[in-house]
Amino acid sequence: MSKYETVIGLEVHVELATESKIFCSCPTAFGAGPNTHVCPVCLGFPGTLPVLNKRAVEYALRAALALNCHISSFAKFDRKNYFYPDLPKAYQISQYDLPLATGGYLEIQTAGVTRRIGITRVHLEEDAGKLVHAPSGEYSLADYNRTGVPLIEIVSEPDIRSPEEARAYLEKLKSILQYTGVSDVKMEEGSLRCDANISIMPAGSTRFGARAEIKNLNSFKAVQRGLEYEVKRQAQLLDAGGKVVQETRRWDEDKGETYTMRSKEEAHDYRYFPDPDLVPVMVDETWVAAIRQSLPELPDARRHRYIYELGLPPYDAGVITASRAMADFFEAVLAEYPDAKTVSNWVMGEITRYLNASNMEITQSGLSPAALAELLKLQADGTISGTIAKTVFEEMLATGHRAADIVKEKGLVQISHEPVIASLVDQAIAANPATVSDYRSGKEKALGFLVGQVMKLSGGKANPELVNRLLREKLQ
Amino acid sequence: MKITVEEVAHVAQLARLEITEEEMRLYTDQLNAILEYAARLDSLDTSGIQPTAHVLPLKNVFREDIKKTCLPLDEVLANAPRAEGGMFRVPPVLETEEASQ
Numbered sequence: 001m002s003k004y005e006t007v008i009g010l011e012v013h014v015e016l017a018t019e020s021k022i023f024c025s026c027p028t029a030f031g032a033g034p035n036t037h038v039c040p041v042c043l044g045f046p047g048t049l050p051v052l053n054k055r056a057v058e059y060a061l062r063a064a065l066a067l068n069c070h071i072s073s074f075a076k077f078d079r080k081n082y083f084y085p086d087l088p089k090a091y092q093i094s095q096y097d098l099p100l101a102t103g104g105y106l107e108i109q110t111a112g113v114t115r116r117i118g119i120t121r122v123h124l125e126e127d128a129g130k131l132v133h134a135p136s137g138e139y140s141l142a143d144y145n146r147t148g149v150p151l152i153e154i155v156s157e158p159d160i161r162s163p164e165e166a167r168a169y170l171e172k173l174k175s176i177l178q179y180t181g182v183s184d185v186k187m188e189e190g191s192l193r194c195d196a197n198i199s200i201m202p203a204g205s206t207r208f209g210a211r212a213e214i215k216n217l218n219s220f221k222a223v224q225r226g227l228e229y230e231v232k233r234q235a236q237l238l239d240a241g242g243k244v245v246q247e248t249r250r251w252d253e254d255k256g257e258t259y260t261m262r263s264k265e266e267a268h269d270y271r272y273f274p275d276p277d278l279v280p281v282m283v284d285e286t287w288v289a290a291i292r293q294s295l296p297e298l299p300d301a302r303r304h305r306y307i308y309e310l311g312l313p314p315y316d317a318g319v320i321t322a323s324r325a326m327a328d329f330f331e332a333v334l335a336e337y338p339d340a341k342t343v344s345n346w347v348m349g350e351i352t353r354y355l356n357a358s359n360m361e362i363t364q365s366g367l368s369p370a371a372l373a374e375l376l377k378l379q380a381d382g383t384i385s386g387t388i389a390k391t392v393f394e395e396m397l398a399t400g401h402r403a404a405d406i407v408k409e410k411g412l413v414q415i416s417h418e419p420v421i422a423s424l425v426d427q428a429i430a431a432n433p434a435t436v437s438d439y440r441s442g443k444e445k446a447l448g449f450l451v452g453q454v455m456k457l458s459g460g461k462a463n464p465e466l467v468n469r470l471l472r473e474k475l476q
Numbered sequence: 477m478k479i480t481v482e483e484v485a486h487v488a489q490l491a492r493l494e495i496t497e498e499e500m501r502l503y504t505d506q507l508n509a510i511l512e513y514a515a516r517l518d519s520l521d522t523s524g525i526q527p528t529a530h531v532l533p534l535k536n537v538f539r540e541d542i543k544k545t546c547l548p549l550d551e552v553l554a555n556a557p558r559a560e561g562g563m564f565r566v567p568p569v570l571e572t573e574e575a576s577q
Contacts, residue, residue: 018541025544034562035552043552055541076529083492085566098529131569141563269490279534 004200004238006231007208008160012173013151014183015127015191016059022126022150023050023093023278030189034143042126042148044089049277052077056124056150057281059182060100061291063152064122066180066298067173069104071288077124077278080270085142086128094153096272099123100281106176107300108168109318117169118157127151152182158197158208163227167220170194171322175299179324187219194223199244200234209234210244214258216251226251230258302327310340319348329362332369337376346372350393366400375403383407385414387460416463418470421454424462425470428453439475447471478511479504 021028024041041048064071078096104119127149132141154173160166174185174192185192199211214230217223229251234244249258297305299321306317321327326347333343351372355365375396379389384407395406407413415421428450429436439446447468454467484504488495495503549562558565 020541020543025539025542026546027543033549035549035564036562037546038552039547043547051537051539053541054538057538074529081490083490085564085569131566132563133568137568139558140566140569141560142566143563269486271490274529276530279532279537280530282535 002235003203004231004235005203005205006162006227007158007199007201007211008163008166008227009158009197010156010160010166010169011195011197012154012156012170013127013193014063014154014177014185016056016150016152017181017183018053018055018059018150020053021148022053022056022124023148026148028149032145034141035145037145038147042088043144044087050093050275052278052281053150057100057283058291059150059180060122060124060152061283061288062180062295063154063177063182064101064104065288065292066176066295067101067104067106067119067122067154069101069119069122071101071283072098073282073284074098075100075123075281075283077275078272079275080125080272082270084128085140086131086147088129088142088144088147092126092128093275093278094125094272095123100283106169106172108165108172109314110162110165110168112314115159115165117159117165120155120157122152122154125151125153163224163231166196166227167224170220170223172299175322175324179296179298181296193218196223196227198227198230198234200231200238209238210246212244212246212258213248214251215248215261216253218253222251222253225256226258229256233258296324299324299327306340310334312340312344316344316348319352320344323362325362329369333372333376336370336373337380339376339380342376342380343372346376350390354397365397367397371396371402378403378407382416382463383414384412385461385464387455387464388412388414391460412461414463415458415461416466418466421458421462421466422470422474424454424457425467425474427457428471429474436475447475450475477508478515479507 015028016022018028020026021042024039026037026039026042029037041050061071075095076098077093079091080094080096081091083090099121101122102120104122105116106119107114107116127146129142129144129147132143134140156169160169170192174187177183177185177192183191187193194217196214196217197211198214199209201207201209212230212234214226217226230249237244248261250261251258303314303317303321306312306321307314310317312320320330330343330347333347334340337343351362351365351367354360355362358365375389375392378384378392379386384392388407392403392406392412395401395410396403399406401409432450432453435446435449439450450471451464451467454471455462455464458467481500481504484500484507488500488503553559553562553564556564
């Protein structure tokens, strides 16, 4: 498409789902009143000492192993110094030159092609507080509840080649982290945040162009749109004989554009140095092996199994395994109704439609795998038609009743009694002479219309196969 | 000289310190005295010694992931020069600088 090649690297911050903060015992729960989840440690009072939360380390290791990283045998914490009131200590405890894990990767699928994207490092750090700015601009207000919530930062290699791939990378990352259970990975609640480095270079070149760092990409859509905008902006600059300057830019969702936040000259000098309050973390092979052992089957392995063992199309397998809850649900239904393609069609069709419309996760829907399996069995044994099955499904979600009860209550049993259907077929033929003659003159499509008419007369309950057969016989 | 006036000016700017030319020269001299004193350590032969990230012979000091009671809000804000709605009131900061750590 283009005379330029795009180069993107992503930095992703993920809040870990621990009970308490990374260096103190304050709760991490979201939504408490301002400054009610703080203590002398996370407020940075003089004389306090941080003590590392073991589970935060375990979660970081879980994530790192799921991302195929090498776990460092020696890791330490450093102070990243900067002055901004979201950090009461005036430094953030992070990891600089000796992070917890390095050298991993994940695989993305776009347009049927699988590509491996390298992961440079995974490190642990503390989150910062939240600032509210007075509309008058006269002052700001600081809430330190989020200060000290454990984060992992996941830095990718500059291996991503398009905004679409950036989105696929993020979606896969989210999926893997969700499977490992280390975070609830919700972009809309800020438990997954993304910054992007993006540059373009003449196609075929091996020297990267000057890059822009894009911030405030708050949704999957924003990541893709923000990067698409940036590709265009940089290409126009180069086309006009200009130069891309290295700088930090911010995405404006409403205007659909990025603007300069700070240039390289103002870039931060964080003066990292080892934090003397925290001792090194040394992870031995036994610890790594135990965590590796505890990892669940991850999305790629599951997807692969669905394709090669269950015979699902790759697309279906990808969609279902993207969410662990959805894949678990799918397999639970399958345990009682072992027809993978039918269950997959329901999961990807009716169920996804319902969840999207009601903005719910499968676990919140109240739908049990057993209830869906019962419905599918009723359809399979001919008790109800496919059309009626959808009606029953809606009723199940609305009332929480069992499929069999709804069918009985509402008299939805499929009509397979031949004389009854024959009489409905006669009615449809008599009422639609024009369509009938179309069909007789060779228009095969006209039959579909007549089938529809008979189904309508039966209130959707007629056995469609029988309707088809009788119509053909009578129209011969 | 271990440190120049320019470096002192840079560090002062990073630390948001406003200092005069005269103070800058004074601090440069004082910092140099300290750094030169510390530089005596350079005379030691450390070629056979592993670099260390920490002076204590400790590793893996952890606490369990258990939440405990926090500080009451009135104590949290007790030393705050100004507060509003349970939050610390601070001089205005630019949205553009908001950290995304």
